[in-house]
Amino acid sequence: MKALVLIATKHMEIEDIDQPTVKPNEVRIDTKYAGICGTDHALYNGLPGSADAVPPIVLGHENSGVVAEVGSEVTNVKVGDRVTVDPNIYCGQCFYCHTGRPELCDNLSAVGVTRNGGLEQSFTAPASVVYPIPESVSFKDAATIEPISCAVHGMKLLKITPYQKALVIGDGFMGQLFVQLLSAYGVHQVDFAGIIDEKLQLNKEKFGVTNIYNTTRDKIPSDYDVVIEAVGLPQTQEQAVEATRKGAQVLMFGVGKPDAHFQMNTYEVYQKQLTIQGSFINPNAFEDSIALLASGKLNVDPIISHVLTLDQVEGVLQGKVKGVSKAVVKVGD
Numbered sequence: 574m575k576a577l578v579l580i581a582t583k584h585m586e587i588e589d590i591d592q593p594t595v596k597p598n599e600v601r602i603d604t605k606y607a608g609i610c611g612t613d614h615a616l617y618n619g620l621p622g623s624a625d626a627v628p629p630i631v632l633g634h635e636n637s638g639v640v641a642e643v644g645s646e647v648t649n650v651k652v653g654d655r656v657t658v659d660p661n662i663y664c665g666q667c668f669y670c671h672t673g674r675p676e677l678c679d680n681l682s683a684v685g686v687t688r689n690g691g692l693e694q695s696f697t698a699p700a701s702v703v704y705p706i707p708e709s710v711s712f713k714d715a716a717t718i719e720p721i722s723c724a725v726h727g728m729k730l731l732k733i734t735p736y737q738k739a740l741v742i743g744d745g746f747m748g749q750l751f752v753q754l755l756s757a758y759g760v761h762q763v764d765f766a767g768i769i770d771e772k773l774q775l776n777k778e779k780f781g782v783t784n785i786y787n788t789t790r791d792k793i794p795s796d797y798d799v800v801i802e803a804v805g806l807p808q809t810q811e812q813a814v815e816a817t818r819k820g821a822q823v824l825m826f827g828v829g830k831p832d833a834h835f836q837m838n839t840y841e842v843y844q845k846q847l848t849i850q851g852s853f854i855n856p857n858a859f860e861d862s863i864a865l866l867a868s869g870k871l872n873v874d875p876i877i878s879h880v881l882t883l884d885q886v887e888g889v890l891q892g893k894v895k896g897v898s899k900a901v902v903k904v905g906d
């Protein structure tokens with residue numbers, strides 16, 4: 574079968590490899606779509622994602638497909654089911670797993686990171702991380718359930734209530750997801766800051782954004798109860814804290830460079846009683862994400878910018894394709 578293999582750092586090849594076999598607790602899935610995100614850029618360039626990827630490996634931690642085979646112990650899905658996979662596999666035995674925070678697991682492994690993922694015609698996963706998806710959710714949209722779940726995890730770490738005024742900073746795929754999620758969770762006003770006027774405008778026209786700010790020229794007012802930072806740069810992290818009013822919560826969702834720092838006025842943290850909240854991956858969030866897509870409260874189709882074939886993936890990971898906001902790869906028919 575056809576697989577896009579990361580054979581070494583910064584080097585991928587399409588290869589003909591053996592179809593994987595299932596262990597008793599595993600499922601084999603014929604891939605329909607796989608999504609590409611910043612984690613894949615990092616792994617391609619030899620940097621860690623949520624875990625380290627050691628070549629040769631098939632990436633594709635965001636994916637959707639059809640169950641082709643189940644191991645002898647599998648009861649939650651059957652051959653023919655439409656599914657998606659939560660890539661993260663927690664050990665269940667460490668201090669963090671034992672205290673109900675599996676995302677902080679000391680022994681995290683992941684489909685498409687530490688074991689082969691969806692950038693091949695058929696891949697396997699433990700049945701425990703395989704989720705059925707309803708007919709109303711397309712395979713293309715379903716390949717974004719993993720990143721949606723990261724945003725849902727961030728939302729669950731905040732205390733959200735309708736009176737809040739929220740600001741999202743960062744007009745990429747994740748920022749645009751947060752715009753819709755905040756409304757879906759009942760926040761009465763969502764404002765949006767970025768650097769691409771067309772994207773800001775699209776979200777105002779289509780997804781209920783009230784005010785838009787281009788951070789290259791506009792001043793953001795300091796009156797938000799909730800601020801989501803979805804860029805990961807020190808300057809936007811500082812803007813996020815500055816945009817708060819008293820009692821606010823700031824979600825630091827963007828992934829900064831490992832050695833980067835940002836400055837914060839410590840008196841303001843005290844005087845405004847701020848909450849600065851980090852967010853890492855997506856535990857126990859897939860059912861919420863599937864429900865949001867199935868109900869139409871979340872509409873990802875207009876914000877998927879590219880549909881690729883396997884042979885186009887490396888060019889995207891090398892940054893040769895401009896204007897990519899969200900790319901998904903059509904792997905199977």
Ligand SMILES: NC(=O)c1ccc[n+]([C@@H]2O[C@H](COP(=O)([O-])OP(=O)(O)OC[C@H]3O[C@@H](n4cnc5c(N)ncnc54)[C@H](O)[C@@H]3O)[C@@H](O)[C@H]2O)c1
Nearest residue numbers: 611723743744745746747767788803804805827828852854
């Ligand atoms: N916490 C998690 O679990 C998690 C999961 C997924 C992604 N992320 C992170 O979230 C961030 C956003 O993800 P994405 O996929 O949308 O990335 P992206 O690179 O597609 O989007 C970043 C966006 O920020 C915008 N931007 C750049 N400079 C800006 C500025 N000065 N002001 C406002 N906007 C600016 C860009 O126009 C771009 O659209 C990334 O840092 C990513 O690594 C975190």
Ligand SMILES: [Zn+2]
Nearest residue numbers: 610612635720
């Ligand atoms: Zn991802």
Ligand SMILES: [Zn+2]
Nearest residue numbers: 664667670678
């Ligand atoms: Zn663990």
